[in-house]
Amino acid sequence: MDTRLSAKSELRTVAFWADILSEEEAASVIAGMGERRYHAGSYICHRGDRFDFWTGITTGLVKMSAVSEAGKPMTYAGVCAGGWFGEGTILKNEPRKYDLVALCDTHLAVLNRPTFMWLFENSFRFAQFLTHQLNERMGQFIATIESDRVHDPAERVARHLVRLFNPALYPNMRGYIEITQEELGHLAGLSRQVTNRALATLEAAGLVKAQHNRIAVPSLERLAGYRYDG
DNA sequence: TCATTAAATTGTT
DNA sequence: AACAATTTAATGA
Numbered sequence: 343m344d345t346r347l348s349a350k351s352e353l354r355t356v357a358f359w360a361d362i363l364s365e366e367e368a369a370s371v372i373a374g375m376g377e378r379r380y381h382a383g384s385y386i387c388h389r390g391d392r393f394d395f396w397t398g399i400t401t402g403l404v405k406m407s408a409v410s411e412a413g414k415p416m417t418y419a420g421v422c423a424g425g426w427f428g429e430g431t432i433l434k435n436e437p438r439k440y441d442l443v444a445l446c447d448t449h450l451a452v453l454n455r456p457t458f459m460w461l462f463e464n465s466f467r468f469a470q471f472l473t474h475q476l477n478e479r480m481g482q483f484i485a486t487i488e489s490d491r492v493h494d495p496a497e498r499v500a501r502h503l504v505r506l507f508n509p510a511l512y513p514n515m516r517g518y519i520e521i522t523q524e525e526l527g528h529l530a531g532l533s534r535q536v537t538n539r540a541l542a543t544l545e546a547a548g549l550v551k552a553q554h555n556r557i558a559v560p561s562l563e564r565l566a567g568y569r570y571d572g
Numbered sequence: 573t574c575a576t577t578a579a580a581t582t583g584t585t
Numbered sequence: 586a587a588c589a590a591t592t593t594a595a596t597g598a
Contacts, residue, residue, distance in 0.1 A: 522581065535586095538583065554581065554592050575598085582591070 356400050356451040358424060362467040374457025380444035387442050394435075395452035398426040402448025403520060406440040407528070419486075420445070420506050420529055422519060429472055432458050446520045446555075494570030495532055495540040500549065502530045504566045507559060518558040526557070544568065 349368040353360040356375075360368055376395075380386055380402070387393040389408060399421055406419045418440065421427050431438060432455055461468045482505060489501040503526070506519055527537035541557070544550045549565045551558040559565055 524581080534582085535584085542583090552582085573598105576596080578593105578595075580591100580593075582589100584589080585587085 357398055357426070359426070359468075359471050362471050363461075363465065367461065367465055367468070370457060371453060371461065374454045376452050376454075378450045378452055380448045380450070382444060382446045382448075384444055385441060386444060386448075386450070387438050389439060389441050390437050392437050393428070393442070394432065394455040395428065396426065396432050396455075396458045397428045398451040398453075399423050400449040400451050402450075403445040404448060404450075405443050405445055405525070405529070407443060408440050419482075420521070422506055426475070429458075429475065433462070445525055490531065492570075494572075495530070495536045496543040497568060497570045498530045498532065499526065499537060499540040500544055500565050500568040502526065503550065503557065503559060504562060507562050507565075517560065518553075518556050520556050522555055523552070 349365050349372055350360050350363065353363070353368045353372055357371070360371075363371065377400075378386075386397075386404065401423050403423070404421045404427075406421075408418065435455070462472065463469075485501070486505065489498055489505075492498050492501065503519070506521075506529075523537045523541060524534045526541075527534045530537065530540075532540065541550060541552045544565070545552055547568065549559070549561070549568055551560070
């Protein structure tokens with residue numbers, strides 16, 4: 343069998359963007375890629391560390407967080423299985439500005455910076471893809487600012503869950519996400535108790551199903567459309 | 573494989 | 586913040 347033909351299909355299992363590459367490019371990516379495993383709750387890197395990889399989540403869930411001056415942890419974003427992140431840091435060649443923590447047992451695919459930069463500079467389609475990815479993320483952050491001005495807790499939780507499920511950035515998602523209500527509360531900037539009640543509200547509306555350490559979302563569209571009426 | 577125990581998570585006040 | 590109830594994970598027979 344021609345090994346060049348297998349490069350793309352091998353890469354496709356961990357990188358949904360494999361199709362935009364040529365066989366030669368896919369082979370280079372595989373050569374520059376590694377795998378890392380983390381247990382639930384362990385740090386992938388701390389703020390200020392160098393972590394010079396573009397990173398894809400094969401399985402698991404990763405949160406971006408920092409510690410406030412008051413010593414309270416604040417979670418800013420979550421990335422689900424299938425998502426790729428860190429391109430901003432890699433492009434700027436900077437240390438990480440946030441802690442990265444694995445929320446559940448997590449497998450990462452990591453692409454080293456030289457290979458990433460080579461792709462960026464030599465593959466038009468990859469640069470095109472990155473632009474799209476950055477544009478999507480920009481839209482997400484603006485939506486986050488908008489969400490944080492919404493005061494109804496159920497609507498906030500709904501919006502943050504939709505953010506975690508966003509199909510454009512995280513296409514390999516199944517119909518549920520493994521996250522505790524406490525962590526979801528961190529994401530939404532709510533207490534665990536309020537998050538618990540918000541989930542009950544959403545569940546009563548048939549939009550989510552709260553299970554142990556897991557939240558199922560049968561219809562992302564309907565959840566995205568949830569609005570507080572009062 | 574099953575029962576017991578510990579730990580984590582959730583529901584409620 | 587505290588407490589009880591529930592679920593999962595770990596242990597060992």
